[in-house]
Amino acid sequence: MKVHEYQAKEIFKKYGIVTPREKMCRTVDEVMAAAKEIGIPCVIKAQVMVGGRGKAGGIKLAKNENEVKQHAEFILKMEIKGIPVRKVLVSEAVDIKSEAYLGIIVDRTEKKTVVMACKEGGVEIEEIARQKPEAIYKVYADPLLGLMSHKAREIGLFLYNDPKMAFECASVVSKLYKLFIALDSSLAEINPLVVDGSGKLIALDAKINFDDNGLFRHSDIEAMRDRESEDENELLAKEQDLSYVRLSGNIGCVVNGAGLAMATMDLVKHFGGEPANFLDIGGSSSPEKVMNALKILLKDENVRVIFFNIFGGITRCDDVANGILQAKEALNIKHPIVARLTGTNEDKAMEILKDAGLIFAKTMDEGAQKAIALLK
Amino acid sequence: MKVHEYQAKEIFKKYGIVTPREKMCRTVDEVMAAAKEIGIPCVIKAQVMVGGRGKAGGIKLAKNENEVKQHAEFILKMEIKGIPVRKVLVSEAVDIKSEAYLGIIVDRTEKKTVVMACKEGGVEIEEIARQKPEAIYKVYADPLLGLMSHKAREIGLFLYNDPKMAFECASVVSKLYKLFIALDSSLAEINPLVVDGSGKLIALDAKINFDDNGLFRHSDIEAMRDRESEDENELLAKEQDLSYVRLSGNIGCVVNGAGLAMATMDLVKHFGGEPANFLDIGGSSSPEKVMNALKILLKDENVRVIFFNIFGGITRCDDVANGILQAKEALNIKHPIVARLTGTNEDKAMEILKDAGLIFAKTMDEGAQKAIALLK
Amino acid sequence: MSIFVDKNTRLLVQGITGRDGSFHTGQMVKYGTNVVAGVTPGKAGQKVEGVPVFNSVAEAVKKTDANTSVIFVPARFASDAVYEAADAGIKLIVCISEGVPAIEMVKVVDYISGKDCRLIGANSPGVVSPGEAKVGILPGHIFKKGSVGVVSRSGTLTYEIVDQITKSGLGQSTCLGIGGDPIIGTKFIDCLELFADDKDTEAVVVVGEIGGRDEQDTAVYVKENFKKPVFGFVAGKTAPADKRMGHAGAIISGTAGTAAEKIKAFEDCGIKVGETPAEVARLVKENLK
């Protein structure tokens, strides 16, 4: 789960990491008031959960009241990568002396939490990682003891020559690590971490992603979810224990298992079609789950054909068949349905579906090809 | 550092461990009021930080208002092992179905925190440890991961056959461990842990000792210190970075280093004398420290001779000598002083003290013997 | 021969009285797995599918000499279940539970590393050595004893590929899912090291997916160390960036962890990659004499 910059900064503040004076606003009037409170010049930043806000023109310095108004009006009407900007952050214009990068993730290869630092701030860390990986300094936390003080100091001493700055930075690192662990984060990033004119360390930007698997124990974080910014069907799916991601194609895929669901999308593409979605109905599915899945799938008006690819293991094909039958009637589905149901109770499934007007396939290859053919 | 039962129970409550309804009182009137609030019959328990309260008559069941008054008057006038009872705890009379022992300490041999459980409650665990060690069930916490849930369950399943009770107990164990670690305890004990008539687990008594080395990070615990119950000279010594324990003899010992201080006491006893105290002036001593040490020592009116045993390493003998000289004058010390100062700058020390009227000794044996001889 | 599980496996089921635990205990017993014990704290004395239930793993191990454990408890209890099994001397722990937070897995994996114990998963569908033992939730009927090793980050996709391999006439030595989470106990390379020494394994199929760089590391390992033929598949070629595709570990971060880079790494290191599951089976069949 992601949160906005302004939300991440609220968390930062709670953990004692210094952020600029700033205020989240939803309207131009709010922006005008906030700018007066914070002081002009100020920076107006679009709050959207995608990268590249700056390049898209979503971050602007306002040097006078007029510019505050202009920028606020402009940004609050923007769309960035297709996402409408509904909130902006009005932030004090910090006098930046230097910029650095600080981030924490769980490193899959080392199986440890890693703190990454780079003397260049404000850049895409993945870009740096590709182009000059040696510029990224990494320090691993002990899985059980956490990030020891000397490791936090190591980061500080890497980023800053001045010992006072280095130790102040070490303290920021320790706080960032503490919140990372306490909140089951998957990413906590300060980019850039800046030194201002008075030699103070400030987190100019903030990003925290949370591990979905840890959310059950952080209801306060779950409460921060900006439902407006997320795909409502994806949220709905999650609530019903389904896993759904919308794509831009027209062949709706219903599959059991995440790996098979991805492989099914790939297969549709392989044979020249365009998958409309990823949809994993999970391991132990019931007719209701199939019904729910189809409800979500059909909210996508691009969908023209539905392709069921079920490999029955724990999932029983007859359960899926019953679900299809019920949904077809209840939802009055007119879309052609290609069904490839194999494994546990596949014979029963065939019996259930024999008069349902479906197109059957023995293999997933056959199924994908038939689904594509139906579009012609 | 130790706290009273009522204070330990306040901590228990904060961590969710169930204790009886009860109230700490300082006067008979308070006890009468508390008993009415809590209900009669009730139990009145002397709050002193020594073992054997029960045997000494410091815990009494009051079955009616008259008895409440009688017992309160009696207990609030008691001395237990020389300690006057200044506070009592008025506690609901719990309907006890079974009693068990639960305790946590740091095991020196295994170098781990250990949870100990015994099906017999209300007994001295050291007594059990000596007489039937097999009756004590031990579970070690992982130093880094803590007490895993399955280990807490193991304790629960050892103490109770009924799974519901066992899991409730596991939860108590986890809470007790949590507070033990969080507060830098050296002992956390529930003795007895009882099951009441309704099948509820209640900590009927509570004991927590704290690691003095950890107190610097627990000002809230330090604030619980009952200065009335501790020897004021020992507290004063601690504040001045000295380590002092009063004994009952008449030869006051001033030594640098804890081991040597103990050995000095032992030596006095060995040659037939009685040490008045343990007093370690520490590693890097100054004249002021010697002065402070003598001030404390002389508050003990039993002291008739003072024996300095200093092995100069980091401690400089001339510093000690100057301290003696200054103190002798400032405090107008009339007691005979035997001085054995050896090691760093011992010649300078001799020079300083040559006209001070002290009795000198070359070895600690000689010093102890001269000190004893002075008493005759 | 085979790896991880075989006729010597003495299996203990943690969470045996739960819905999934009891159902799959039945399935594993039916397959012929030697299921010797189950654990659900507080339910000692019961039996599930004829298997005795104990209060703790330690007790179960003492009474039944179990050497392998499969975990079916809810995610929030899974890490403690692993600790309990490891503390009780279990040598192989297969964790089926899905949804364990990554930060907990970091601790679990570190703790296990100090013990003579291997963890597969979490979020693994299990391990099958056909004709020997089935541990986990994989459907037994698709397997056939043979010489192809299969190791995968996925569940049903593995079944699909195994099924096609079986239908092509070949069998499997051992098949397992290592789990779809970012932090897992056993990785592709760990399995390949064991397949390398397994006489019955003649070729290995590695089924990867988007996210992380385990496939890239594996490719290099295969090129440098692995003598038997390896075939690959990578799911998620059409997956968008920054979206979790079901599995917690299946996510392209920015531009890292794409299927394209994994496929390239495989091919650069001599691993033949199938475009579709069917093609993987075909490649194996064609290349195995």
Added chain:
Amino acid sequence: MSIFVDKNTRLLVQGITGRDGSFHTGQMVKYGTNVVAGVTPGKAGQKVEGVPVFNSVAEAVKKTDANTSVIFVPARFASDAVYEAADAGIKLIVCISEGVPAIEMVKVVDYISGKDCRLIGANSPGVVSPGEAKVGILPGHIFKKGSVGVVSRSGTLTYEIVDQITKSGLGQSTCLGIGGDPIIGTKFIDCLELFADDKDTEAVVVVGEIGGRDEQDTAVYVKENFKKPVFGFVAGKTAPADKRMGHAGAIISGTAGTAAEKIKAFEDCGIKVGETPAEVARLVKENLK
């Protein structure tokens, strides 16, 4: 020969710029110890008694090949100092700092146990191999090269006994204080194991005190495993129960950990116990040919 420290010791001082650190660096240098580096974060570039100061142990080790560290930092920073030294590959860490909470030491000791590293202390006065190296705060002038090993839970009491041994005409192979805290890195038995293999050590003096049962365990170890003569002393015969006698570890808990039971254990296992420090020196002298 000797144990722990010798001519090969390349010493690093953690907290070298502090009051105690700088003073004792001078003392150690004067004794002839090869002090190669000091560490105080943020003070790199300075020199103390001619010894270069670095920002981190890792950097100091890289530049100077230090293999031993002595810690003089305040108690609340001591455990991190140990972690830092262990992480940097230091093989022997002598922690002088007094006042580290026991629960922290439990973690430190556990962490160290997984590394090729030994910790002496915390709350140790240090280690001296006369004529070779002095690490810590023990006063150098009382030592003389010889064949008696001395290991103690105390500081000045050790000096007293060593001084008397030296004055009796005997010398020492290695003398150390293991620290007066309840949880310490190295115990009596660990030292005896090393003294057993040290050709230059002919006899060992064990200086115990009240609290815990390390002396009792040591007694049994000596009886069963140790071939050289061992002499003992136990401080605190007159100490009252439940009072901490200076050292955090010197406390009789109820009726456990008394001097009497320790002396009995020593004597029951063939360790000759001196009633007074002077008697210990006398016993050693009389029994050593």
